[in-house]
Amino acid sequence: MSEGQIAEEQKRAVAERAKGYCEYCRCQARFSPDSFSVEHIMPRSRRGTAELSNLALSCQGCNNRKYTSVEALDPLTGEIAPLYHPRQQPWTDHFTWNPDYTLILGLTPTGRATIEKLQLNRAGVINLRRVLRSFGEHPLQGTEISRANR
Numbered sequence: 379m380s381e382g383q384i385a386e387e388q389k390r391a392v393a394e395r396a397k398g399y400c401e402y403c404r405c406q407a408r409f410s411p412d413s414f415s416v417e418h419i420m421p422r423s424r425r426g427t428a429e430l431s432n433l434a435l436s437c438q439g440c441n442n443r444k445y446t447s448v449e450a451l452d453p454l455t456g457e458i459a460p461l462y463h464p465r466q467q468p469w470t471d472h473f474t475w476n477p478d479y480t481l482i483l484g485l486t487p488t489g490r491a492t493i494e495k496l497q498l499n500r501a502g503v504i505n506l507r508r509v510l511r512s513f514g515e516h517p518l519q520g521t522e523i524s525r526a527n528r
Contacts, residue, residue: 384416384428392416396435399518401464402444403482403498405437406518409510412438419463421446434464439503443496450495452487459487461495479517480507 384392393416398407400414407414417436420426423446436444444461452459462472472489473482482498484490493499510516 384433388428388430388433389416391430392433392435395430397518399435400437400440401434401469402436402440402462402492402496403500403503404469404517405439405503405506406510406515407435407437409506409515410437414438415441417441417444419465420448424448431465439500440496440498447495450491452491453494454484454490455487457487459491462488462492475517478508479511480504 393407393414399405400407400410415436415438416433418426418428419432419434426432447461449458449460451457462469467488472484472486472492474485475481476483481504482493484493507516
């Protein structure tokens with residue numbers, strides 16, 4: 379296996395650690411029409427490794443939009459901000475949900491830049507959240523859902 383490739387046991391460990399949801403948009407793999415990937419948070423092209431501390435479970439929508447990016451424009455300030463790093467930062471430090479749990483809201487430049495770059499509130503994701511919420515399946519129990527519920 380070449381350097382940077384992810385072993386099957388690492389993929390299983392990452393998926394288990396993520397509890398079946400995208401570590402960015404919080405979509406659940408079991409309800410997603412798209413496949414999920416184990417992605418390099420710091421991309422291989424930027425010397426990221428295949429260590430567990432640099433791997434995250436990501437839906438294909440978030441993975442494709444992130445690609446090799448590690449920073450993006452904060453739409454509020456117009457300044458460049460680092461993207462959210464699931465291994466180093468608690469999700470609730472940068473994001474929260476709106477009252478009906480259909481939209482992810484950015485609390486920080488990192489949160490806002492990540493929402494914008496990865497399009498965490500894409501139409502299909504919002505629709506899926508709305509339907510799952512009506513069946514009591516969103517947000518996942520046991521995951522961070524807001525600062526108030528920490």
